[in-house]
Amino acid sequence: MGNPPVVVALLLVRVVVGVTMIMHGYNHWRGGGKIAGTGRWFSGLGLKYGELQAWMSVITEIGAGALLVLGFLTPLAGAAVISVMLVAGLLAHRKNGFFVFKDGYEYVLLIAVVCLLLGALGPGHFSVDYAAGIQVTGWAGAGIALGVAVAATAGLLATFYRPAPKPAPAPAASEASAASEASEAAEA
Numbered sequence: 001m002g003n004p005p006v007v008v009a010l011l012l013v014r015v016v017v018g019v020t021m022i023m024h025g026y027n028h029w030r031g032g033g034k035i036a037g038t039g040r041w042f043s044g045l046g047l048k049y050g051e052l053q054a055w056m057s058v059i060t061e062i063g064a065g066a067l068l069v070l071g072f073l074t075p076l077a078g079a080a081v082i083s084v085m086l087v088a089g090l091l092a093h094r095k096n097g098f099f100v101f102k103d104g105y106e107y108v109l110l111i112a113v114v115c116l117l118l119g120a121l122g123p124g125h126f127s128v129d130y131a132a133g134i135q136v137t138g139w140a141g142a143g144i145a146l147g148v149a150v151a152a153t154a155g156l157l158a159t160f161y162r163p164a165p166k167p168a169p170a171p172a173a174s175e176a177s178a179a180s181e182a183s184e185a186a187e188a
Helices: 004-030 034-044 050-069 074-096 108-119 128-132 138-160 171-185
Strands: none
Touching: 004 034, 004 050, 004 108, 034 050, 050 074, 074 108, 074 138, 108 138, 128 138
């Protein structure tokens, strides 16, 4: 059966991360502002079709979370979570720095790395993958988890990321004053 502490640790990590993702997806769907509010938030991050993004996020988070809990198609489930975390980290948290208490990327980085490790280590003996004889671990599992995540993230951003242009900086006081004086002189 393998090393019992490792088997239990993999099960615990899978279930905690999986349930966390399910709850996160459920909150995007039914919590606070529901899909409409989540869609507005995604639009505010610069993603086109905010409500579509909200639904894609809900389906991905709940689906990947359920796959992690079951230990089924673990590298692909990990890839889905890593991709969600990459998008969140890049669009919502990166500008705020590292620390989660400042809305930084600390949390999403940790979840993504744990899912990469699950891709590498596999789901353990208490999993559908193990029962079905699906053994994609090591470099192959990590490569699938990271490669699919990066490709999915790049595809989503290339297709849907259209941030609003930044407003032009206001002219400095001396420039505004000079322009005003030039305008007055032209009128005279």
